[in-house]
Amino acid sequence: MSSEAPRPVQPTPGPGHPPPRRGVPMIIGLVIGLVVGAGVLGAVWALSEPSGAEADAEAVCGVIARTPVPTSAKAMSQMSEEDYRRWAVAEVGPSFAEQNPDLKPLAEALQDIHPAIQQFDFEKAAAAVERAKELCGDL
Numbered sequence: 001m002s003s004e005a006p007r008p009v010q011p012t013p014g015p016g017h018p019p020p021r022r023g024v025p026m027i028i029g030l031v032i033g034l035v036v037g038a039g040v041l042g043a044v045w046a047l048s049e050p051s052g053a054e055a056d057a058e059a060v061c062g063v064i065a066r067t068p069v070p071t072s073a074k075a076m077s078q079m080s081e082e083d084y085r086r087w088a089v090a091e092v093g094p095s096f097a098e099q100n101p102d103l104k105p106l107a108e109a110l111q112d113i114h115p116a117i118q119q120f121d122f123e124k125a126a127a128a129v130e131r132a133k134e135l136c137g138d139l
Helices: 023-048 053-065 073-077 081-099 101-118 122-137
Strands: none
Touching: 053 081, 053 101, 053 122, 081 101, 101 122
16 A cells, blocks of 8 residues: 555546636736736826926936036047937927927037037037027926
8 A cells, every 4th residue: 555645636627628727817917917017017107107208308408417528639539328318309309399399499409419529519519508408497
């Protein structure tokens, strides 16, 4: 005799009854949970954040405020790659100016920043940044 206790017998489905599918309901439940969760998260995000051209302009102004402006080739070579790439935020300008024509002067000032930095025209870059900061202050 064996010292093992007898194992319970698993019931087998009878004729006309397919075996239970345990994985499919769980996957369907996970997918439904993800869809509902994403919907709730999207709704909360949409209701909590300002939207539209003004919100985009304010976000761009925040980036401008915390990004250093190079004043020489040496200063530019010491900028982090992230700081340099932040100046590409000016590409958003035409989009928010199209939605709100009152923001066109800010968009134009932004359009002058990145090319001036790329061309090492630091005076023009500094002037464009100052103009953009002035216009940001008016938002």
